[in-house]
Amino acid sequence: MPHTMTRRYLLKAGAMSATAFGIGKSLGSMPSSALGATHPAVSVLAGWKPGDPIGYINPSIPDFQLRSYQGKRYEVTVPDTLDLAERARVAVNGLTEPVYEPANFEVYSVFSPLSNPPSMTLLCWMEPWEEGWIDATTRNRLMSGSEQNPHVERRWLEVALKLQGADGLLYTPLKGRPWGLEGFQLSKAQAIKYPGDQLLQPYLCGCMLRSLAVYAKKDPNGPWKDSARRLIDGLNDLAVVDGEYAYFWPSFFSAAKNKPAHPPMPADPIEVEGTNVVLGLAEASQVLGYEPGLKLTKQVINYLRKTFYGLDGSFYSVPALEKNAHSGAHLRGLLGMEKYAEATGDKEVMEFVVRSFEYALSLDVNFTTGPGDESVFALTPGEELVGFFPDMTHSPYLETAETDGIGDLLALGTRLSEAGMGDYWDDVDRRVRNQLAENQLLEIDWIYDVSEKGPTAKATYNTTIDRVAERMRGGFAGNPSPNDWAGYGTKSGVGSCCTAYGCNGLYWVWEKILSYQEGKLKVNLLLNRASRWADVDSYIPYQGRVEVKIKEPVDLSIRIPEWVKPEQARCQIDGQERTLGWDGRYAKVGDVKAGNLAKLTFPISERTDKVWIEKREFTVVRKGNDVVSIDPPGVYRPLYQRQHYRQSQPRMRKVTRFVSEETL
Numbered sequence: 001m002p003h004t005m006t007r008r009y010l011l012k013a014g015a016m017s018a019t020a021f022g023i024g025k026s027l028g029s030m031p032s033s034a035l036g037a038t039h040p041a042v043s044v045l046a047g048w049k050p051g052d053p054i055g056y057i058n059p060s061i062p063d064f065q066l067r068s069y070q071g072k073r074y075e076v077t078v079p080d081t082l083d084l085a086e087r088a089r090v091a092v093n094g095l096t097e098p099v100y101e102p103a104n105f106e107v108y109s110v111f112s113p114l115s116n117p118p119s120m121t122l123l124c125w126m127e128p129w130e131e132g133w134i135d136a137t138t139r140n141r142l143m144s145g146s147e148q149n150p151h152v153e154r155r156w157l158e159v160a161l162k163l164q165g166a167d168g169l170l171y172t173p174l175k176g177r178p179w180g181l182e183g184f185q186l187s188k189a190q191a192i193k194y195p196g197d198q199l200l201q202p203y204l205c206g207c208m209l210r211s212l213a214v215y216a217k218k219d220p221n222g223p224w225k226d227s228a229r230r231l232i233d234g235l236n237d238l239a240v241v242d243g244e245y246a247y248f249w250p251s252f253f254s255a256a257k258n259k260p261a262h263p264p265m266p267a268d269p270i271e272v273e274g275t276n277v278v279l280g281l282a283e284a285s286q287v288l289g290y291e292p293g294l295k296l297t298k299q300v301i302n303y304l305r306k307t308f309y310g311l312d313g314s315f316y317s318v319p320a321l322e323k324n325a326h327s328g329a330h331l332r333g334l335l336g337m338e339k340y341a342e343a344t345g346d347k348e349v350m351e352f353v354v355r356s357f358e359y360a361l362s363l364d365v366n367f368t369t370g371p372g373d374e375s376v377f378a379l380t381p382g383e384e385l386v387g388f389f390p391d392m393t394h395s396p397y398l399e400t401a402e403t404d405g406i407g408d409l410l411a412l413g414t415r416l417s418e419a420g421m422g423d424y425w426d427d428v429d430r431r432v433r434n435q436l437a438e439n440q441l442l443e444i445d446w447i448y449d450v451s452e453k454g455p456t457a458k459a460t461y462n463t464t465i466d467r468v469a470e471r472m473r474g475g476f477a478g479n480p481s482p483n484d485w486a487g488y489g490t491k492s493g494v495g496s497c498c499t500a501y502g503c504n505g506l507y508w509v510w511e512k513i514l515s516y517q518e519g520k521l522k523v524n525l526l527l528n529r530a531s532r533w534a535d536v537d538s539y540i541p542y543q544g545r546v547e548v549k550i551k552e553p554v555d556l557s558i559r560i561p562e563w564v565k566p567e568q569a570r571c572q573i574d575g576q577e578r579t580l581g582w583d584g585r586y587a588k589v590g591d592v593k594a595g596n597l598a599k600l601t602f603p604i605s606e607r608t609d610k611v612w613i614e615k616r617e618f619t620v621v622r623k624g625n626d627v628v629s630i631d632p633p634g635v636y637r638p639l640y641q642r643q644h645y646r647q648s649q650p651r652m653r654k655v656t657r658f659v660s661e662e663t664l
Helices: 007-013 084-096 133-144 150-162 202-218 224-238 269-288 291-308 327-344 347-361 382-386 403-418 425-439 445-451 468-472 496-512
Strands: 071-079 110-112 119-121 171-173 198-200 240-242 245-247 365-367 377-379 514-517 520-523 534-538 545-550 554-559 570-573 581-583 586-592 597-601 606-613 616-623 626-631 652-660
Touching (some): 084 133, 084 468, 084 652, 133 150, 133 496, 150 202, 202 224, 224 269, 224 291, 269 291, 291 327, 291 347, 327 347, 327 403, 347 403, 382 606, 382 616, 382 626, 403 425, 403 496, 425 496, 425 626, 545 554, 554 597, 570 586
Parallel strands (some): 520 554
Antiparallel strands (some): 071 652, 110 119, 171 198, 365 377, 534 545, 554 586, 581 586, 606 616, 616 626
8 A cells, every 4th residue: 555645755755856756747737717727848947047036926025123032041050861942952953054045045855864975955845934944943042042044034034925925825936946846746736827937835825824923923013913914814715615614725735716616625635734724824813813814724624624534533544544644744733723722712622632632642553564464453552652653644564753743742742731631741751752852863973874875866956965964963853763763764864844843842842841820830841941930950861850940939849750659759948858749740849939949859760661663573771751772773873872861870061041031
């Protein structure tokens, strides 16, 4: 059975020749009611040279000021354990360096570490204006205070405004972007061409709404609110509304303004990627308080639930078929639904989100036999221990853990937990400490070692071999296996979507490490975190120890992880014992003052489990929730090389902490 044609699959294959997708061949003809004609079979390079002007639909844009990230910076010595703010600092490199400057810093869609030399390729995907790339950059700067490449971020925002037409919609230019159809794929291989060589993609519009929503909060006096409102109005005009349902025809990837009277609902597998539209609509409408946007959000939700979800929350690749559903896209839809439900108080939608999220957490049931024999299931409980999440559900193939889905799982787990819709903090803790942390590219020397044996790569009009590994450092793996960053070695690397969602995942967890309300401070996750109220230093997994340095008077509570019994926890305030109260898993420390040091300690030890993870057997050693060893090890870049964590004496390091004056 072939893979469903998801965005991730397209990105994996994107480094192949264009003819693998039929590019350079006739794409057929759209229905006569569609506006425009199909793209002709002509050479995309005819008359083009690097640096040629790009044909944006709106060359004249309003001026705006890009404000710097203000906050307090101070140097401290802290335990050398997982620090999401430090990860965000490196992530800004992986967000702003792998770009093509002559095309206004457009992002290379695919990174191939196993080619010789390593290479990056531009494809049709309009990063950074798709996939939440801009909002990920903003969030990671706010976490870390990174000031790397601010000129890149400004240019991205300028282009975002240039993409917006008079009708409020965003248009993808092909003029000056000869790679604009490389990797482009629809269920019927059709693309509608608008005047000026433009594509109209609701998918892009939905993605960009998320970035506009973030900037509407960061820069309330800028053009972002007006741009978002006009874009929502444009999507309302473009959508096919059929009673309680709304969708875009013939596809979320290429929409027609002139439509038949009653066009059919799109139901091809790739249309589930339209969940990006729901997420963008929900975020922007909530920020604007814009009822027309919330109404359209609900109508698109209804279409997606009817087509790609079961009543029990199960994921469908096509109506009523669970096999080979793209988990990341479905989780993104749930995140959009959760944000819609939060904005509107829609209990039925929120209950569906919880149902479907619980279904997602059960997806460590996969085929354990090879392709062709799809009758045998086996429970693979190891996946939830290490945070691995299969890209395609109920698949007979060896799946990888695309970072997209992990980032969305983390967002949902933290948001539902904080909303009181469940207790998923331990699940979040396992996933962020293990698969998400390991998916981030930090060390790069290994890339040059393994690439020497890879297929030859050359610089072309849309491929670069210039300092590729250095520029990708901080990005996230697109196809890791349970034990190897480079997965199974075929077309493995970084997909631009994975970097965006991985970086957003860092923020979504970092944001919820602490919760503050009316003088009460909760530590939900025992991870390093600086804040205006207190700084958290976590010694886990070296020791069962967390220290909270108080900056403002608060009523303090600290959640203990699942592997600690309440009676094992001990608390000291400035070296003096303090008796703990309990509220579920939260140790109630009580009132503390500025300058106090609250220390919580408990036993920590190693546990060894033989488990199934994605149809293979592994021996996993964990210390707390941190995986410190996995056997057999990977081949290209083995994961969980964490021998230092097995020591009881912590390594320490100096870091510059940043506490932003802004919130998002």
